[in-house]
Amino acid sequence: MSNFFEKSDLSRKEAESIISDTLRKCDDGELYLENSKSESILLDDNKIKNSNYNSDLGFGFRAISDEVVAYSHSNEISKNSLKQSSENLKSTLKSAKGTYNHEIPKSNKKYYDNINPIEQKSLNEKIKILNDVNDYLRSKGDKVKQVTANFLGEQKSVEIIRCGGETLSDVRPLIRFNVSVMLEKNGRKETGVYGVGGRQSYDSYLKDENWKSVCDEALRIASVNLESKPAPAGEMKVVLGPGWPAILIHEAVGHGLEGDFNRKKTSAFHNLMGQKVASEGVTIIDDGTIDNRRGSLTIDDEGTPTEKTVLIENGILKNFMQDRLNARLMKTRSTGSGRRENYRHIVLPRMRNTMMLSGKQTQEEMIKAVDKGIFAVSFGGGQVDITSGKFVFNCTEAYEIVDGKIGSPIKGATLIGDGPSILKEVSMVGNDMMMDPGIGTCGKAGQGVPVGVAQPSILIDKMTVGGTKL
Amino acid sequence: MVKDQEFLEKKASYCLGLAKKLGATDSSVVVKNSVSETVNFRNSKLDESNRSDDLGISITTYIGKKKSSISSSNLLSDNLNILIEKCVETTKNTPEDEFNSLPDKDLLAKEVRDLDLYDDSHIANDQKIDYLKKLEAAASNDKKIVNTESSFTQNKSNFVLANSEGFCDGYKTSSFTASSVTVAKNEKSMERDYEYSSKCFLKDLDDAEKLGNLAANQTIRKLNPKKIGSEKIAIIFDKRIAKGILSTFASAISSSAISRGTSFLKDQINQKIFSDKINVFDKPDMLKGLGSRNFDTEGVKTDTLKLVDEGILKHYLIDTYNGKKLNLKSNGRCGGTSNLYFENGNTSFKDLLNSDSKSLFITETIGHGSNIVTGDYSVGATGFLVENGEFKYPINEITIAGNFKDMFQNITLANDLEFKYPTNSPTMLIEGMVVAGK
Numbered sequence: 067m068s069n070f071f072e073k074s075d076l077s078r079k080e081a082e083s084i085i086s087d088t089l090r091k092c093d094d095g096e097l098y099l100e101n102s103k104s105e106s107i108l109l110d111d112n113k114i115k116n117s118n119y120n121s122d123l124g125f126g127f128r129a130i131s132d133e134v135v136a137y138s139h140s141n142e143i144s145k146n147s148l149k150q151s152s153e154n155l156k157s158t159l160k161s162a163k164g165t166y167n168h169e170i171p172k173s174n175k176k177y178y179d180n181i182n183p184i185e186q187k188s189l190n191e192k193i194k195i196l197n198d199v200n201d202y203l204r205s206k207g208d209k210v211k212q213v214t215a216n217f218l219g220e221q222k223s224v225e226i227i228r229c230g231g232e233t234l235s236d237v238r239p240l241i242r243f244n245v246s247v248m249l250e251k252n253g254r255k256e257t258g259v260y261g262v263g264g265r266q267s268y269d270s271y272l273k274d275e276n277w278k279s280v281c282d283e284a285l286r287i288a289s290v291n292l293e294s295k296p297a298p299a300g301e302m303k304v305v306l307g308p309g310w311p312a313i314l315i316h317e318a319v320g321h322g323l324e325g326d327f328n329r330k331k332t333s334a335f336h337n338l339m340g341q342k343v344a345s346e347g348v349t350i351i352d353d354g355t356i357d358n359r360r361g362s363l364t365i366d367d368e369g370t371p372t373e374k375t376v377l378i379e380n381g382i383l384k385n386f387m388q389d390r391l392n393a394r395l396m397k398t399r400s401t402g403s404g405r406r407e408n409y410r411h412i413v414l415p416r417m418r419n420t421m422m423l424s425g426k427q428t429q430e431e432m433i434k435a436v437d438k439g440i441f442a443v444s445f446g447g448g449q450v451d452i453t454s455g456k457f458v459f460n461c462t463e464a465y466e467i468v469d470g471k472i473g474s475p476i477k478g479a480t481l482i483g484d485g486p487s488i489l490k491e492v493s494m495v496g497n498d499m500m501m502d503p504g505i506g507t508c509g510k511a512g513q514g515v516p517v518g519v520a521q522p523s524i525l526i527d528k529m530t531v532g533g534t535k536l
Numbered sequence: 537m538v539k540d541q542e543f544l545e546k547k548a549s550y551c552l553g554l555a556k557k558l559g560a561t562d563s564s565v566v567v568k569n570s571v572s573e574t575v576n577f578r579n580s581k582l583d584e585s586n587r588s589d590d591l592g593i594s595i596t597t598y599i600g601k602k603k604s605s606i607s608s609s610n611l612l613s614d615n616l617n618i619l620i621e622k623c624v625e626t627t628k629n630t631p632e633d634e635f636n637s638l639p640d641k642d643l644l645a646k647e648v649r650d651l652d653l654y655d656d657s658h659i660a661n662d663q664k665i666d667y668l669k670k671l672e673a674a675a676s677n678d679k680k681i682v683n684t685e686s687s688f689t690q691n692k693s694n695f696v697l698a699n700s701e702g703f704c705d706g707y708k709t710s711s712f713t714a715s716s717v718t719v720a721k722n723e724k725s726m727e728r729d730y731e732y733s734s735k736c737f738l739k740d741l742d743d744a745e746k747l748g749n750l751a752a753n754q755t756i757r758k759l760n761p762k763k764i765g766s767e768k769i770a771i772i773f774d775k776r777i778a779k780g781i782l783s784t785f786a787s788a789i790s791s792s793a794i795s796r797g798t799s800f801l802k803d804q805i806n807q808k809i810f811s812d813k814i815n816v817f818d819k820p821d822m823l824k825g826l827g828s829r830n831f832d833t834e835g836v837k838t839d840t841l842k843l844v845d846e847g848i849l850k851h852y853l854i855d856t857y858n859g860k861k862l863n864l865k866s867n868g869r870c871g872g873t874s875n876l877y878f879e880n881g882n883t884s885f886k887d888l889l890n891s892d893s894k895s896l897f898i899t900e901t902i903g904h905g906s907n908i909v910t911g912d913y914s915v916g917a918t919g920f921l922v923e924n925g926e927f928k929y930p931i932n933e934i935t936i937a938g939n940f941k942d943m944f945q946n947i948t949l950a951n952d953l954e955f956k957y958p959t960n961s962p963t964m965l966i967e968g969m970v971v972a973g974k
Contacts, residue, residue, distance in 0.1 A: 073612065073614065110796065114633070117605070117626055117630050118604070118605045119604075119606045119619070119623065119626065120606065120608065121606075121607075121608045121609075121610060121615070121619060122608065122609045122610075123608075123609055123610040124609055133583065134582050134584065134585075135583070135584040136584070137584065138586070138587040139588050139589070140589045141589070141591050141609035141610065141611075142589075147589075151587070154587045157661075158582075158585040158661070189626060189629050189630075190629060193629075193630070211797055212797055212798055248797070254910075255798070255910060256909070256910065299766045299935075299970050299972035300766040300973070300974070301766075301973075301974055330685075331682065331683065332683050332728065334726065410588060410590065412584070446904065447903075447904050449903050449904070450902070451728065451900075451902060451918075453719055453726050453728035454725070454727055454761075454918075454932060456902070456916065456918070456932055456933050457902075457916075458915070458916035458935070459903070460904060460905055477910075477912060478907060478912060478914070479914045479935075480903045480905045480916055480935050480937070482903075482916040482933055482934065482935050482972075483933070484933060530763075530972050530973060530974075531972060532905075532914045532915070532916070532936070532937050532972045533937060533970070533972060534914075534937045534938065534970045535970075536970060
């Protein structure tokens with residue numbers, strides 16, 4: 067664990083006294099301290115292109131009075147700097163006369179080990195794997211024209227000091243390993259991308275030449291795309307494969323169920339609590355408690371232990387995801403969803419691992435049920451307009467379905483739908499729920515946080531596919 | 537207050553000195569400080585105030601053709617010593633790359649002109665609040681507007697870039713940014729839109745009322761959208777979307793994408809990639825320009841480039857590393873373009889709307905649907921159906937798709953260019969794209 071005050075002219079006691087003095091008349095707030103160490107090693111175009119190490123240290127001081135948030139951050143953990151931040155907060159909240167809410171739930175559960183993944187594998191070993199990846203993929207034939215592979219590793223230590231000196235802390239490891247390969251055949255180029263990751267050591271994912279399976283998958287996707295034909299344009303039935311395609315859930319309903327947009331009534335879901343928003347058999351949870359997953363957290367960035375939050379149960383909207391601020395204003399409790407990218411940013415209610423649970427049908431039944439449609443297996447990313455509810459996601463591997471059979475691969479296309487109604491179009495839920503490989507990052511208000519998704523195969527009766535073939 | 541040049545230079549030269557002592561044959565360092573103050577309003581009330589003070593350093597060390605870098609926000613000497621030691625150590629263990637080097641000395645910027653990028657004026661939070669009150673009053677004037685969120689940010693930055701070839705320079709920049717996001721609602725729909733203004737100088741910032749009115753009007757007109765059928769149709773891109781197409785073009789001509797072979801514009805130099813009338817400039821020396829700079833992120837001097845001349849691609853955007861790989865000299869584009877823009881076309885906005893009997897005017901796109909390897913483009917879109925030059929009704933839940941190679945050949949530009957962002961385009965018409973809807 068980091069000792070944030072070790073090299074500072076500011077003692078823990080002095081910090082606690084500044085914090086308490088600043089927050090006394092506020093409703094909530096805290097000092098958030100963060101020390102992160104991260105590395106990135108990139109192989110590209112046959113060379114180790116980049117090896118970068120970053121060490122970041124700083125604090126964010128937050129005071130909340132009613133709906134108003136005052137925030138100040140700095141990389142300098144010193145008496146002067148904290149005092150200046152305190153003055154900034156006080157001047158914004160001159161007339162604060164709240165009662166500080168000391169209540170914060172406790173838990174002893176931990177969902178990952180206190181390790182530093184960067185230190186657990188030497189630079190030479192990492193460089194060797196990257197070179198092996200390059201050699202392995204380039205040995206697969208001369209249509210392989212470009213290989214990119216990289217390691218991203220991080221250890222982030224956080225400490226939250228609240229009014230009165232209550233302290234909560236967490237040490238979070240995170241790694242990612244990505245491979246991208248570009249193929250060229252008859253002048254046509256296509257790429258395939260795959261990766262793995264989570265809150266464990268590199269070796270947990272890559273031992274015994276496990277990296278080969280990551281390479282194989284990237285190569286497989288690129289090969290499929292080399293044979294792809296233009297995607298169709300228009301409304302049709304869509305079968306989504308299990309795992310990563312759950313980006314659909316994340317975009318279509320996840321963001322719309324975050325507490326802030328619902329308190330402000332700017333989400334298309336704000337007046338739908340308790341109502342039917344999905345087909346029967348559709349249950350969606352947001353779970354921060356799965357061991358070692360990319361989106362898991364022992365405590366959130368306000369110190370609240372994370373939990374498994376049921377968002378939609380059997381088609382009925384049950385809960386929003388809440389941080390402390392929005393929970394207080396909506397007279398409910400925090401679901402441990404308060405997150406921030408780092409100390410430079412304010413806390414927002416965010417997703418962790420968002421999952422649709424398994425149903426009873428098989429993927430074969432779904433494909434058989436489609437006369438004309440597409441089968442989408444792999445995705446690049448998505449986006450949503452939470453107010454209109456319209457969302458998109460980009461296929462990176464998809465096939466046409468003709469008369470109940472999987473046909474030719476089709477080019478990457480954007481799919482668009484309406485969040486509040488799309489889940490009512492789900493007519494089959496598969497029995498094959500799968501987690502994503504652990505590579506997702508969610509962006510909101512300029513802040514990126516690691517997240518996970520999961521779902522079984524599903525059949526959507528009507529969705530617009532953004533291809534070029536009319 | 538943002539740190540002064542002397543402080544940043546001192547840190548930079550300390551790092552260069554230490555790197556050399558520890559065995560680096562070359563090194564470069566950037567020290568940057570950025571101080572921002574933001575006030576946010578929501579529904580005409582104070583919602584958030586935010587002050588940030590970011591100090592950061594990044595160092596790259598070379599040992600011959602070996603290279604590695606570190607970055608940190610902790611500038612205490614103790615920490616810098618550990619990090620630079622680690623960086624040099626990592627460099628020793630990193631394989632050689634024959635193209636690794638600092639820029640050629642004769643390409644480094646020699647004189648640094650004052651491009652009028654720094655405004656010393658300070659707008660206190662109380663003044664920001666006055667501006668936001670006016671803005672929010674205008675934005676929420678119409679009853680259909682049910683939520684308003686506005687923001688005012690003052691940013692002051694300073695940086696120094698130094699390298700072991702003796703380059704050491706930097707300068708202050710400032711920006712003042714106001715934005716308004718509004719939500720309109722009626723029985724049938726709820727929609728969101730925004731307006732925004734960002735300038736180097738406070739006095740150039742858009743009037744608060746104008747900004748609020750624009751945001752509200754742009755949102756209200758989106759109410760009651762319809763979904764249209766799938767068809768081939770002419771697309772007119774609003775300026776704020778058209779600039780994104782220019783940004784994709786810039787990524788596709790970056791020397792990194794070209795040297796890696798991962799761009800649909802590889803081997804297209806001196807080829808006609810746009811229609812005849814299209815000219816594209818990247819002009820770094822615009823006074824008060826949002827993308828203006830005296831040198832790139834390696835210290836290489838930047839001259840104005842006419843990237844596209846009457847439809848013909850004339851330059852890639854070249855940095856030192858990829859330049860050496862391609863056997864070309866850096867043209868000072870490490871870190872990307874500066875003030876990038878399409879030159880005005882000779883059609884008025886009104887005539888552009890009238891070009892086809894039926895077209896779509898796109899005001900927003902969502903999704904990351906630009907593939908620079910294949911040139912394929914497919915994004916979600918929102919906008920308006922235009923018939924005989926008139927806006928008929930709002931549309932949403934559609935996608936638009938095409939391939940940039942074809943799209944570039946079918947661009948017609950209006951004559952309404954303005955410099956609102958670092959990358960700018962006049963209103964843009966592209967014939968022959970495919971809309972997927974019902």
